[in-house]
Amino acid sequence: MDDHAMGVEELSAALLEIEEQVITDSEAGYSTAAGLEQRAAALGDEGLLMRARLCRTALALATGRLAGIAWQLQDIQAWAQRHEDRLLQARTHLISSMIERMAGDGAKALEHALSAVELLDDTATTFTQIKHRTKLADALAQIGAMDAARVRYRQAEELAQAAHQWQRLIILLNNWAFLEHEAGEFSRAQHVAARMVEYAEAHAVDLDQSALHTLADIQVANGEYQQAATTMRTCIAQHEAGHVDQADDLAYFLLTLARAQRGLGDTTAAQHSLDACRALCDESGLNGPLVQAYGEQAELHAARGDYAAAFTAQKEFVAAQERLRSKEREAEAQIRHAIFETTEAREDARRFREQALRDPLTGLHNRRFVDEELSALIAVDPALSVALVDIDHFKRINDTLSHDTGDQVLVQVAKLLETGLAAVTPDGFVARIGGEEFLAVLPATPVAEAAAKLDTIRQAIADHVCDGLPDGWSVTVSIGVAAADETSPPAQSSALADADRNLYAAKHQGRNRVVTGTPRDRRVRAYRDREGT
Numbered sequence: 001m002d003d004h005a006m007g008v009e010e011l012s013a014a015l016l017e018i019e020e021q022v023i024t025d026s027e028a029g030y031s032t033a034a035g036l037e038q039r040a041a042a043l044g045d046e047g048l049l050m051r052a053r054l055c056r057t058a059l060a061l062a063t064g065r066l067a068g069i070a071w072q073l074q075d076i077q078a079w080a081q082r083h084e085d086r087l088l089q090a091r092t093h094l095i096s097s098m099i100e101r102m103a104g105d106g107a108k109a110l111e112h113a114l115s116a117v118e119l120l121d122d123t124a125t126t127f128t129q130i131k132h133r134t135k136l137a138d139a140l141a142q143i144g145a146m147d148a149a150r151v152r153y154r155q156a157e158e159l160a161q162a163a164h165q166w167q168r169l170i171i172l173l174n175n176w177a178f179l180e181h182e183a184g185e186f187s188r189a190q191h192v193a194a195r196m197v198e199y200a201e202a203h204a205v206d207l208d209q210s211a212l213h214t215l216a217d218i219q220v221a222n223g224e225y226q227q228a229a230t231t232m233r234t235c236i237a238q239h240e241a242g243h244v245d246q247a248d249d250l251a252y253f254l255l256t257l258a259r260a261q262r263g264l265g266d267t268t269a270a271q272h273s274l275d276a277c278r279a280l281c282d283e284s285g286l287n288g289p290l291v292q293a294y295g296e297q298a299e300l301h302a303a304r305g306d307y308a309a310a311f312t313a314q315k316e317f318v319a320a321q322e323r324l325r326s327k328e329r330e331a332e333a334q335i336r337h338a339i340f341e342t343t344e345a346r347e348d349a350r351r352f353r354e355q356a357l358r359d360p361l362t363g364l365h366n367r368r369f370v371d372e373e374l375s376a377l378i379a380v381d382p383a384l385s386v387a388l389v390d391i392d393h394f395k396r397i398n399d400t401l402s403h404d405t406g407d408q409v410l411v412q413v414a415k416l417l418e419t420g421l422a423a424v425t426p427d428g429f430v431a432r433i434g435g436e437e438f439l440a441v442l443p444a445t446p447v448a449e450a451a452a453k454l455d456t457i458r459q460a461i462a463d464h465v466c467d468g469l470p471d472g473w474s475v476t477v478s479i480g481v482a483a484a485d486e487t488s489p490p491a492q493s494s495a496l497a498d499a500d501r502n503l504y505a506a507k508h509q510g511r512n513r514v515v516t517g518t519p520r521d522r523r524v525r526a527y528r529d530r531e532g533t
Contacts, residue, residue, distance in 0.1 A: 011039055011048055018055045019091075020127045022167060023062070024208075030059040050079050056093050069099065081516060087128070090119035094135055106143040113139035126163040130156045134172040141179035149179065166203040170196055174211045177218060186221040209235050216256050225263035230258040251280045253288035258296055267304050274300060291320045361407060362414035365431035372438055375492045377443065378417045384484040385450035387440040388499040389417060392476045392511040394436035401469070404425050409467040410436065411476055416464060420457035425450075439496075440479075447483040448514050454479050462512060476512035478494060478503060 001172035014036055023029040037052035040282055057072050073092055080088035097112035113136040120132060137152035153176045160169035173196035180189035193215050199205050206213070212235040219228035236253050261270035281290035294317035301310035323510055357369040378384055398406040410432075417430045421440055428442045442450045462476045469475070480503030484495045506515040 007039075008045055008048065011036060011043065011045075015048065015051050017056060019051075020125060022171065023059065024073060026059055026062040028354055030056065030063050030065070031058050046079070046238050047083070047085070050076050050085075054088065054091055056097070058091075061095060061098060065383050069095075073099075074400045086119045086121050087123050090116045090124070090128075090132065093119065094132060097135060097139060101139070101142065106139070109135075110143060118246075124452070126159060127165060127168060129167060130159050130163070130168050130172065134168075134175060137172075138175055138179065141176075141183070144183070146183050146185065148178070149176075164203075166205045167198060169199055170207065170211060170464055171206055173199070178214045181214070181218050181221060184219065189218045189221050207239050209253070212238070213249075213253060213256060216260065220256065220259050220371050223263065225260045228260035229257060229264065232260060238290050248284075248286045248289055251277050251284075251286050251293075254280070255289055255292055255296060258300070262296075262300055262303055265301060265303075270300055270303075278420040287323075291317065291323075292319045306517070311407075356398075358430040359414075362411055364414050364418060364438070365429055367431065367433045371432060371433050371492075374441065376439065376482040380493060381443050382485045383444045383446050385442045385447045385481055386484060386495050386499050387442070387450065387454055387481040387514075388496070388508070389438040389440060389477050389479050389504045390503055391436040392478055392507075394464055397469075397473075406467045409466050412413065412464070413461060413465050413475060414438065416461050417457060420460055421453075424453040424456065447481055451481045451514050454481060478506035478511045479514040480504070480506055481516040482515060 003464075010334060018029065018033055018036070030165045033056035035054060037049065037056050038050045040049040043242065053072065054076050055118055057069055057076070060069060073096055077089060077092045077096075078086075080092060081502075093112045094115035097116060099111045100109035113132075116132045117136050124132075133152050133156040137149045137156065140146075140149035140152060153172060156172050157169065160166070160172065173192055177189045177192040177196060180186075180192055197207070197215065200211075212231050216231040216235065219225070219231060222402060232253055236250070236257065237255060239250050258270045258273035258277065261267075261273060274293060277289060278293050280286065280299075281293060291384065292377070296307070296312060297311035298310045301307070301313055322369060348364065354381050354431060357365055357372070359366045380517065383479045391409065397409055414430070417440065418436055419429050421430055425442045425445055427444070428440065431439045431441075433439050442453065445453070458479055459476055462474065464475070466473075467476050480499045482495050482498035482502060502515045502517070509515065
């Protein structure tokens with residue numbers, strides 16, 4: 001095996017390791033993914049490059065690096081669609097779902113999550129199947145469709161059980177239990193959390209802080225205050241031992257501990273935990289837990305019978321809650337604007353490129369478009385024909401009537417060519433390649449058939465009364481047609497040269513006609529003044 005192949009296999013395995021594991025350290029994961037992206041670029045393997053770029057993009061989202069994410073996702077998605085890479089498309093939709101959720105658009109988040117599952121095929125690993133179904137269930141739960149979410153959670157749970165993927169199972173059950181709790185389904189949340197604990201104990205999986213926190217919240221909601229306090233002390237001990245995920249975790253842990261202590265009637269301990277929570281929020285600027293701390297302070301005052309203080313704290317809670325909502329709406333708007341700007345910029349780029357490939361006067365494609373597209377068409381279509389079309393005596397129109405009139409004639413002839421060709425060869429196109437000269441391309445059309453079709457267009461132009469011309473003036477065209485496969489290998493330059501020679505023959509024979517098949521060794525008089533033809 002050569003070094004390049006070995007490099008590709010090793011890189012693919014390294015990417016799979018990122019794709020198929022739960023990343024607990026997002027910053028380290030981002031650095032690793034960025035390094036793999038550089039390796040993929042050096043190898044020149046575009047498929048691996050797109051996979052690496054998507055891994056880095058996903059971890060950029062996890063670390064708060066939002067700049068350019070939407071644009072990168074669009075690029076990766078477009079590549080995956082062109083190359084029919086369903087798995088890469090599915091993974092892209094999954095990240096798009098997370099972005100839409102952050103932007104506050106639950107409907108779009110669900111749409112992307114559904115696409116992420118529908119695109120999975122036999123190449124998707126069990127890990128991916130579980131993860132994508134879990135995220136779809138999350139998206140359903142977050143818009144309040146809990147019945148539908150439960151179906152997806154059960155599917156993911158069965159897959160994880162069958163594959164013995166216990167860590168992934170704990171994650172999905174944690175999500176499920178948390179969202180049941182958020183929906184006010186405390187009994188259901190308790191049952192799901194109990195299964196989570198059973199699986200963890202049976203398969204020696206340590207519950208992480210997220211799972212412990214969910215468990216404690218459910219225990220508080222169900223009046224199991226002593227269990228909740230014990231669970232939260234374990235969670236806080238893990239955090240203090242260095243197992244840190246999110247910056248605001250400890251504040252939320254202290255808040256839940258305070259609620260459990262209040263439930264036990266230990267208001268002094270509860271106040272101590274709440275004071276520690278608020279101090280941490282003030283020190284680190286943590287708005288989310290701080291707002292909830294105002295609400296818990298009101299509950300704590302009420303539990304002590306100090307209803308005046310409880311009322312004051314409740315007013316502070318409502319005001320802080322509104323400030324937080326305002327900040328969240330602003331953050332969502334910023335994400336939404338970033339997505340909009342990306343889409344708008346991409347549309348602008350597409351429009352500007354289209355404009356660069358169009359003739360500004362007639363709206364037809366231009367020579368640049370021909371140079372970019374024609375060679376590839378000729379290479380794959382042996383039956384393609386090309387035709388050069390030239391307006392007869394156009395110089396006389398410009399010199400006698402005016403250039404404005406000449407422009408009007410060009411626009412009208414261009415329209416007749418375009419509509420005429422669309423009627424007889426829908427897959428073809430017409431381009432203006434200079435002055436009064438046009439190129440017609442007829443895919444899958446042998447030259448004799450092309451000549452017959454073009455002759456109907458030539459006649460339609462001759463019969464048309466052009467606006468802006470005096471009575472008695474008419475416009476005709478001469479057309480030279482050539483087959484693309486007359487040279488081996490077929491080439492754009494040879495085909496256009498043959499069509500040009502046939503066009504000169506049409507001019508020489510009296511104009512207003514279609515000519516094909518002029519022998520290459522036959523000399524045809526070249527008109528020195530092309531504008532005079």
